Amino acid sequence: MRSFIRSPKDFWSGIMFLAIGLATVVIARDYPMGDAGRMGPGYFPTVLGWLLAAISAITLIGSLSARGAPMERFAYKDMLLILGSVLLFGLLVRGAGLACAIPALVIVSxxxxxxxRWGPAIALAIGSAVFCVLLFVKALGLPLPIVGPWLGA
Structure with missing residues (x-):
């Protein structure tokens, strides 16, 4: 049986983003909307959710007409490394500090x-740590430890 889906990659990404957009709209409906002049906390997520749903619907329709690349093998290892790096950051940021958590996030992801390659990854990790400390701790004044209590600070 022939499939009517001509671009499986676009089709499934459209489905995923459509679900995320509609879920955002459903969750945001519990917040007051306000109006364009006086936006409530539900206004921005609702507008973005509908915008994401509209763009994903266009992608879905396009996947039925335009030929696209076939689906590739799902990269479980890569997904686990990226999700694990975010979890590792969350575990390290309070105890080890931002100067340790950011490089761990960058290198693991x-x-x-x-x-x-190790060289560029380490350079990016150090640069990201310096940038994040300067931006979030120094410029914005967020109460994040640069070096946490686990490292003797």
């Missing part, structure tokens, strides 16, 4: 790339 960079390992998901087929083009991973």
């Amino acid at each position: 960079a390992r998901a790339s087929a083009k991973f």
